[in-house]
Amino acid sequence: MxxxxxxxxxxxxxxxxxxxxxxxxxxxxxxxxxxxxPPKPEPSKPGILSLSSIAYVTKEGRDSVTITVIRAGGDDGTVSVNYCNCSKTATAGEDFGHVWNTLVFGDGEKVKSFTIPIVNDTKKEGEEGFIVYLKDVTGGATLGLSLAYVSIFDND
Known part of the structure; x- marks a missing residue:
């Protein structure tokens, strides 16, 4: 057993x-x-578009002021942003040129600039200023710092 x-x-x-x-x-x-x-593709990172500074300074004797826009947090694809300026204490046409246009960032581009004409008048005046805006982004990007103040110091 x-x-x-x-x-x-x-x-x-x-x-x-x-x-x-x-x-x-x-x-x-x-x-x-x-x-x-198949592996999942990484999500697109179009980035955040921001003005490089909250304040810019120029003098009446200069031809223009350069405004820089930075793309951070990603640079995938083509994105765009509209920009414009408006009077505060300075007057468009008398102290600065009014501008409005679109900046287009291509795939991989991180920095773009635009210029605003400064008028050299003969009036004695103190510091004056205007505002620059970014608005209406496309391509999946978002807005960061979208408003800046530009000071113009008198040279008379």
Missing amino acids: LRSSARRVKKVSFLFLAFCIAFLLAMPLQVSAKPNK
């Missing part, structure tokens, strides 16, 4: 071992049978 029990244990052990080996050998086949999913 002990012999038949020992044989049964050996037989069950052998069958268990055979099952485990068959399972382990079949496992890589099951894994490789699954379809390969």
